[in-house]
Amino acid sequence: MKAITIIKQSFKAIFANKGRSFLTTLGIVIGIGSVIALMALGAGVKTTISSRISTLGTKNLIIRSGGGLSQNAASAHMGGGASGAPGPTAQEGIGGGSTSTLTTADLATVRDKKKNPYVKMAVGTVSGSAILTTTAGDNRFSITGTEPDHFKIQNYSIGKGAFFSQTDVDNRAKVIVLGSQAATDLFGSKAAVGRDLTISEAVYKVVGVLKKVDESGFTNPNNQAYIPYTAAFDSFQVEKFSGMTALVTDENRVNDAKASIQKTLLANHGIKDKKLADFNVNSSADLLSTVSSITGIMTSLLSGIAAISLLVGGIGIMNIMLVSVTERTREIGLRKAVGAKTGDILGQFVVEAVLLTLTGGLLGIGLGYGIATAAGKMLGFAPAVTPNAIMLAVGVSSIVGLVFGIYPAAKAARLDPIDALRYE
Amino acid sequence: MSENVIELKGIQKVYKTGDEDTAALAGLDLNVRRGEFVAVMGPSGSGKSTLMNIMGLLDRPTAGSYMLAGQDVSRLSVGKRAAIRNKEIGFVFQQFNLLPRTTVRENVLLPTIYGKDKQAAQRVDRIIDEVGLSDRSKYRSNQLSGGQIQRVAIARALVMEPSIILADEPTGNLDTKKSQEIMNLLKDINAKGATIVLITHEESVAAYADRVIRLIDGVIAGTEAAS
Numbered sequence: 001m002k003a004i005t006i007i008k009q010s011f012k013a014i015f016a017n018k019g020r021s022f023l024t025t026l027g028i029v030i031g032i033g034s035v036i037a038l039m040a041l042g043a044g045v046k047t048t049i050s051s052r053i054s055t056l057g058t059k060n061l062i063i064r065s066g067g068g069l070s071q072n073a074a075s076a077h078m079g080g081g082a083s084g085a086p087g088p089t090a091q092e093g094i095g096g097g098s099t100s101t102l103t104t105a106d107l108a109t110v111r112d113k114k115k116n117p118y119v120k121m122a123v124g125t126v127s128g129s130a131i132l133t134t135t136a137g138d139n140r141f142s143i144t145g146t147e148p149d150h151f152k153i154q155n156y157s158i159g160k161g162a163f164f165s166q167t168d169v170d171n172r173a174k175v176i177v178l179g180s181q182a183a184t185d186l187f188g189s190k191a192a193v194g195r196d197l198t199i200s201e202a203v204y205k206v207v208g209v210l211k212k213v214d215e216s217g218f219t220n221p222n223n224q225a226y227i228p229y230t231a232a233f234d235s236f237q238v239e240k241f242s243g244m245t246a247l248v249t250d251e252n253r254v255n256d257a258k259a260s261i262q263k264t265l266l267a268n269h270g271i272k273d274k275k276l277a278d279f280n281v282n283s284s285a286d287l288l289s290t291v292s293s294i295t296g297i298m299t300s301l302l303s304g305i306a307a308i309s310l311l312v313g314g315i316g317i318m319n320i321m322l323v324s325v326t327e328r329t330r331e332i333g334l335r336k337a338v339g340a341k342t343g344d345i346l347g348q349f350v351v352e353a354v355l356l357t358l359t360g361g362l363l364g365i366g367l368g369y370g371i372a373t374a375a376g377k378m379l380g381f382a383p384a385v386t387p388n389a390i391m392l393a394v395g396v397s398s399i400v401g402l403v404f405g406i407y408p409a410a411k412a413a414r415l416d417p418i419d420a421l422r423y424e
Numbered sequence: 425m426s427e428n429v430i431e432l433k434g435i436q437k438v439y440k441t442g443d444e445d446t447a448a449l450a451g452l453d454l455n456v457r458r459g460e461f462v463a464v465m466g467p468s469g470s471g472k473s474t475l476m477n478i479m480g481l482l483d484r485p486t487a488g489s490y491m492l493a494g495q496d497v498s499r500l501s502v503g504k505r506a507a508i509r510n511k512e513i514g515f516v517f518q519q520f521n522l523l524p525r526t527t528v529r530e531n532v533l534l535p536t537i538y539g540k541d542k543q544a545a546q547r548v549d550r551i552i553d554e555v556g557l558s559d560r561s562k563y564r565s566n567q568l569s570g571g572q573i574q575r576v577a578i579a580r581a582l583v584m585e586p587s588i589i590l591a592d593e594p595t596g597n598l599d600t601k602k603s604q605e606i607m608n609l610l611k612d613i614n615a616k617g618a619t620i621v622l623i624t625h626e627e628s629v630a631a632y633a634d635r636v637i638r639l640i641d642g643v644i645a646g647t648e649a650a651s
Binding site: 330344417 | 477480482483502503506507509510511515517520521523524525526534535537538539580584
């Protein structure tokens with residue numbers, strides 16, 4: 001009865017100054033909103049990336065050069081330009097200045113059954129890009145230099161024409177296989193096979209178009225083009241692979257294969273300390289845990305920054321509660337005269353502050369959900385507002401109200417009724 | 425013979441201002457019988473307000489004893505005094521009697537929030553009717569006239585059925601006609617058995633009381649029965 005009356009009165013007091021109450025809670029709304037949005041986006045990004053990583057195949061090992069292509073130098077005299085590494089981390093494309101370290105000799109040793117008994121197949125890849133003229137104007141396409149086994153490892157099947165052959169690789173043949181989307185972009189509805197494309201001043205003949213495949217990893221194979229790696233060496237003026245992909249014989253042998261490949265390559269490169277390796281070998285499980293920890297760190301970092309606005313919001317609440325206590329000094333005096341005890345007044349103002357922040361928290365959940373949904377739509381993944389995040393928001397906003405409401409409330413409760421009644 | 429609701433003996437209240445001690449009340453004795461209507465008069469600085477605050481348990485005397493409804497209340501803690509104010513004392517102030525933006529009924533119910541008397545809330549409509557505001561019980565305090573505000577304050581003072589009603593210049597902000605109405609209402613309530621102590625500086629208001637006490641310099645200078 002008493003509690004309900006106090007909550008009712010608090011609502012009344014809050015609604016009596018609608019505009020002020022709203023502005024006061026805005027800090028909390030924004031704080032909680034951004035924490036919720038960031039947590040939801042973080043969870044969404046993680047889910048999306050995780051599902052993409054799992055499509056990479058649980059039996060594949062991805063070997064990448066320690067740094068990636070020195071694409072600044074490469075693109076300068078290449079026109080098309082070799083850009084970035086094929087790997088899932090974008091940092092290599094940004095960094096520049098690092099070099100490919102994986103040689104054809106390395107590839108041969110990785111394939112060596114004596115050294116790597118659990119490696120069923122392995123291919124080297126060279127990543128580059130070129131500007132090609134599409135039906136809708138010029139566009140930059142990712143081009144992967146590789147071998148026919150690449151299509152087997154990735155489970156790609158041919159739609160029209162054929163994959164290029166090992167002979168094409170050996171002959172440094174200027175032939176190209178297009179992803180389904182790339183073919184449509186370049187030639188529209190017309191047949192792509194048999195047409196010519198110019199990459200870094202060399203004319204490539206289209207020999208095949210892949211069937212549409214599900215997006216996997218961090219690249220969309222449908223938008224890619226594939227050429228023999230030897231041709232890629234020529235066109236991109238490189239001599240080493242930017243990466244390799246190895247198919248392991250058995251899912252249970254992934255870690256064994258990873259260890260043996262590491263050992264082989266370290267020996268090839270004459271590096272004794274594993275930490276100094278100029279390459280890295282990752283399974284999809286490794287990538288998954290890396291991504292989890294990165295998104296986890298990013299989410300908590302950003303949420304932490306957003307939480308600062310909660311602190312600021314809390315100070316705003318305290319400020320306005322102090323104003324409210326001063327304005328309502330005579331009301332407090334009157335309440336005390338008719339029998340309100342110190343605890344009653346304390347309770348009333350704390351409840352008011354908590355209701356303010358809690359309302360702000362609930363609005364913030366709505367705002368955060370809205371932002372996360374809108375951002376998810378734009379970026380193309382589903383954000384996840386978890387019950388945990390909502391409970392956290394409700395809890396945190398209540399605690400903010402409690403912490404920042406207690407001082408003004410104590411000030412109100414300590415007022416002397418005689419002074420309070422006489423207050424002008 | 426009727427019992428005393430209020431027994432004040434040797435009440436002193438000394439305020440320290442710098443090095444000087446100022447006695448607002450200098451050993452005051454006063455008894456108020458149950459059902460009595462007493463007016464306290466005196467010039468400003470005579471100690472009226474201090475007396476009111478001590479009788480209303482808003483303040484503690486420096487010395488002396490105070491028996492309220494047979495209970496020694498001279499040296500009680502803040503919390504105990506709040507409980508006794510709630511149960512035994514009904515206040516009617518000169519101004520700021522009501523909570524803003526709050527209905528008549530909710531204002532009258534205010535003391536019941538802080539009290540243990542479960543029946544108090546059931547009396548509210550009868551009491552609002554007694555002060556002549558039953559048609560206005562849903563009105564908010566800002567929709568009421570000065571006279572109506574004082575009626576609500578009187579209703580609130582009655583709701584806990586206190587031993588004593590303390591009215592501090594209840595007609596101070598009202599015109600003559602409204603003052604008369606309020607004084608007639610207080611007189612009616614007194615006739616129904618309520619004990620009232622009224623503080624005023626107006627002779628015409630004091631004339632409604634059974635007994636007028638004149639305060640000068642913190643002591644009772646004279647007592648007279650009203651005509």
